[in-house]
Amino acid sequence: MREPFRKASVYITLLLILEAVIGLVIVIVTAIYQSLLTGYLAETESRMLYGFLFNIYIFGIQLIVTFLCSNSMWNRLWCRRCTPNVRLLLTVWLFYLCVIIASGVAAVWNFYRSVDVLESAAENSLIRGIDMYYSCPEWKLLWDGLQMRRQCCGVRTYKDWMNADWMPRPDDNCTDIAGSVLAPYACCKRDSDRCFANYMPGSEEISHTNSRQPFPTLSVEYINTNGCLPVYSDTLWRYIYILLVLAMLSLKVLILLCCMTKYILHRQNVGDGCDNVGLTDEEGRPLVVVKYPCNVRCITIGEDDLASDMAPDVNYCNCEEPTEDRCNAGYYEG
Structure with a gap:
């Protein structure tokens, strides 16, 4: 495949790495806020919270693994011709990415809709902890540590x-x-x-x-x-807002990747990306692409030239950005 515009491979690589970084940030932020939120809950409620956060972890890990592997895939595709199999591969790849992002956004939305359930569970857990303050040493340590760290007292007051x-x-x-x-x-x-x-x-x-x-x-x-439950709610909502921002950012990066991939495939169909000449001549006859070193002159040979003893004219490829590893191609009418 040829790069249809300046540093196309660099832009694709940056977008793929950015998406993987977003996945890593999602995993790290989720782990940090899980440790903060479980400090307000008993073991049973902590497991329920982990059940809601499990899908968020999976979403972040999918972004990391998928887009790092996609970077390796694109590095291989740049060295190959744009065949129908390559186009099919990229189409399936884009569909798979859309499924991952859509499922991740749905997981974040489901977590957003479950805020009331988590707040109610935290309230019941903290009230039960007050009743068991003297009978259960774990609750005494939890309440004392929570009130001293968060500068709060009681559940709501x-x-x-x-x-x-x-x-x-x-x-x-x-x-x-x-x-x-x-x-x-x-x-x-x-x-x-x-x-x-x-x-x-x-x-x-x-x-x-x-x-x-x-x-x-x-x-x-x-x-x-002030009570400790409002502090818990503020922490929970802050985490949700961060998740929504990261999910929307991953969606925007995916849209950019889809647009760039579709544009690259379109340019592969229309022309060779160098001199914007199609794969057929003006009469619809196919052209054969021949690669040669960058320092070799480009010669165009037609049917009349093949039947004549006269040497054809020598032309030079007027490529905007010749590269060492992707040399220009000359076209021979067949």
């Missing part, structure tokens, strides 16, 4: 800790202080030294509180009042 099954009710012998809440130390703001210093075990303030209280009485002004 800090008051969720007050609604736990094991939390004393207002009618119990619990001290009810205005502007205070029973919550773990992990709810304290990072820059609030008083939240930790005044309520450490053995301190004067906590010694006056009821010993039945599972948590110290913390002032609302010293703790994080």
Whole structure:
């Protein structure tokens, strides 16, 4: 196959590599956000999240493998003639690429439609974690680490800790202080030294509180009042927006590849890409393509010249971009 325009092979290679890079970015971004989102979930919900993300992983891996192999295919095609078999190969190749991109975009769209399910599962998981805060050490570590890292408290608000099954009710012998809440130390703001210093075990303030209280009485002004579920939702939506951008980018690159491939096949049918002369002469008779070194003069021989003793005129190919590995071709009327 001949390059119909300047550096056509370079442009094709760049587009193929770009598509493979997009697939690699999709895999990396999915792995990063999976680790972030599973920090809010229990094991069961984490498996459900992985089930939604599995198709995204497959989409990214398909882009990497398919387009790297396509780059090797194109490098071989440039050295071959544009036969009907080559045209059929490229047509099937384009159809296969369209199927991959379409299935990948469908996977991203399905994940987008499942946001409500994931948020509901995360909410139920976090509420269950509050009820099991003391009975399950794994949940205690998860909640403490989550609230300290994300600077949040409770599921939707800090008051969720007050609604736990094991939390004393207002009618119990619990001290009810205005502007205070029973919550773990992990709810304290990072820059609030008083939240930790005044309520450490053995301190004067906590010694006056009821010993039945599972948590110290913390002032609302010293703790994080926003819940952890909105932080989870923001992280989830941020990941979805990144996925949508990458999916649309892969679709645009595919469109460019399809247009360039169709244009190359069209130019192979119309002409040889050098002097824009067709594969037949003006009377419809076929022309034979003969390759020769770039420094050899191009001679056109017709039927009259073959029957005459006179030497034909010597012409030079007026190619715009001669290359060392793809030499110009002379045409002989047969």
